[in-house]
Amino acid sequence: MTSVVLIGTCDTKLDELLFLRDAIHNSNPATQVSLIDVGRQPVEHEAIFTTQKELLKEYGQVRKVDKLPRGEVIKFMAECATKLVKKLFEGRRIHGIISAGGSGGTSLASIVMREALPIGFPKLIVSTVASGETGTIVAETDITLMYSVVDVAGLNQVLRNVLSNAGAAMAGMAAAYASRMKSQSSSTKKRVAITMFGVTTPAVDVIRKHLEYNYNIETYVFHATGHGGKAMERLIREGGLDAVLDLTTTEICDHLTGGVMSAGPARLDAALEAGIPSIISVGATDMTNFGPKATVPEKYQDRLLYEHNPMVTLMRTSKEEAAAVGEFITRKVKSSMERGIMTEVWLPKGGISMISVPDGPFADPEADSALFETIKKGLADTAVRVVEDERAINDPDFAHDIAEALVAQMDLSN
Structure with a gap:
């Protein structure tokens, strides 16, 4: 079984994130998807693997961030999520990471991907800003960006198509990465x-x-x-x-x-x-x-x-x-x-x-x-x-x- 981390702001993008989760499952039913909530406001839902409250308590030692400026919330939640994702990676428990969102969510997810994961680990972001200047998002890493075309704000046929493609891509990348990890022998070169x-x-x-x-x-x-x-x-x-x-x-x-x-x-x-x-x-x-x-x-x-x-x-x-x-x-x-x-x-x-x-x-x-x-x-x-x-x-x-x-x-x- 492969395991994928899905990171997003459940207080604003829950429906879209759940659709993306299902798209990954539909492409490969053997893939486990762990949804990590990095939103400003706490959300309770059975599909959330790590809630915002759990993330803050375990990795930020605080209970609330809703009073902080938006930029500070992004930095703080990214710091907490980075610690969790790094722990999952070092425990060899994940094989890919994916996110979907606007400029704020993209900034947050890209920080986690750059800081917690090495080059070669599958990383994908469906983003409203993927068609612009992306140097600050990707930097020197191998983050894959997919332009959402429409805003990640309500499901419609265009967004469903894009998220379905992203889910299939991540399912394939994660499965390939897991297979490599099993069969890859250390090179002497x-x-x-x-x-x-x-x-x-x-x-x-x-x-x-x-x-x-x-x-x-x-x-x-x-x-x-x-x-x-x-x-x-x-x-x-x-x-x-x-x-x-x-x-x-x-x-x-x-x-x-x-x-x-x-x-x-x-x-x-x-x-x-x-x-x-x-x-x-x-x-x-x-x-x-x-x-x-x-x-x-x-x-x-x-x-x-x-x-x-x-x-x-x-x-x-x-x-x-x-x-x-x-x-x-x-x-x-x-x-x-x-x-x-x-x-x-x-x-x-x-x-x-x-x-x-x-x-x-x-x-x-x-x-x-x-x-x-x-x-x-x-x-x-x-x-x-x-x-x-x-x-x-x-x-x-x-x-x-x-x-x-x-x-x-x-x-x-x-």
């Missing part, structure tokens, strides 16, 4: 993360194929789009990766200059904190990412811009910004050394991206030199190995050598 951007793809392809063909390694390629870097670092913290070849650290540029693909100030921290084998390079740090050209901030309109595609405009990193990227990397590496954790930094001086090679549209020797010199000087009096290489980052031989350097850190043999 080492799990290696590689960061990639379009302008470093040739190098990543060489690295990936070399590692997987020659060693007992499975590679995980992360697109350095902001959420990609965050997803990698989340997996590291969950214990899901054994080593990192952080070839493409372009997200640092976006963090420092206000681009749209920032992974935040904690970029690089996870691997260094975990102490797993890692190599840091400076792939695609010649650019900050913005949307269509018209969306580039006015203060950057006179800069060197490159239209990567109609949806992405790249801005060439200046000499000062390049030095700031170098300082960011140096600071993180030095901080890790204080905890006894070491890494390597590789500098491909022949071009840090496909378009910054000599005669490329982003060729800027002064900016690149500022980046390299900042890192070299910052780490000069340390035991960190800084590798200066005259080749470009996408040179196949460079890709081969940096891959072998990571293998040496991992102490692998053919």
Whole structure:
């Protein structure tokens, strides 16, 4: 038997949640559905597995939240539900989680899913805001969103169809997850993360194929789009990766200059904190990412811009910004050394991206030199190995050598 958690606000969405519960049962009668009430007002119903009162008493040590502002209610109920769902997951008692609601319910459910459950566990939200900007909902996780089309406010044929589809999807995902948990044998392959951007793809392809063909390694390629870097670092913290070849650290540029693909100030921290084998390079740090050209901030309109595609405009990193990227990397590496954790930094001086090679549209020797010199000087009096290489980052031989350097850190043999 599989078990699914259904989380929702029973004081406002009970009929819709009960329909969704039945949709899951109809798709797979062997699925047990546990409804957790996270509403503002308490509701009594035989279908509720954990009532609002029980949730507050057990995990919040309070009796009522109805006097709190709406935003505070969402945060508090999410905190309580996270504790319960985490307990159920750690006890191997659940195989999927689903919710349905508006913006408030979506916010609440997404917090629970992000905080309590790992990547790979089935998570689905039927939401009125699933067709808009969803980055804050999904973040770096694998939450599946299904647009409700109409509001989750009274059953009608459109909503019944959507909820029926969602119920069938969750029943299938939960059954598949339960089956995997029973049959999945632990792999002996080492799990290696590689960061990639379009302008470093040739190098990543060489690295990936070399590692997987020659060693007992499975590679995980992360697109350095902001959420990609965050997803990698989340997996590291969950214990899901054994080593990192952080070839493409372009997200640092976006963090420092206000681009749209920032992974935040904690970029690089996870691997260094975990102490797993890692190599840091400076792939695609010649650019900050913005949307269509018209969306580039006015203060950057006179800069060197490159239209990567109609949806992405790249801005060439200046000499000062390049030095700031170098300082960011140096600071993180030095901080890790204080905890006894070491890494390597590789500098491909022949071009840090496909378009910054000599005669490329982003060729800027002064900016690149500022980046390299900042890192070299910052780490000069340390035991960190800084590798200066005259080749470009996408040179196949460079890709081969940096891959072998990571293998040496991992102490692998053919």
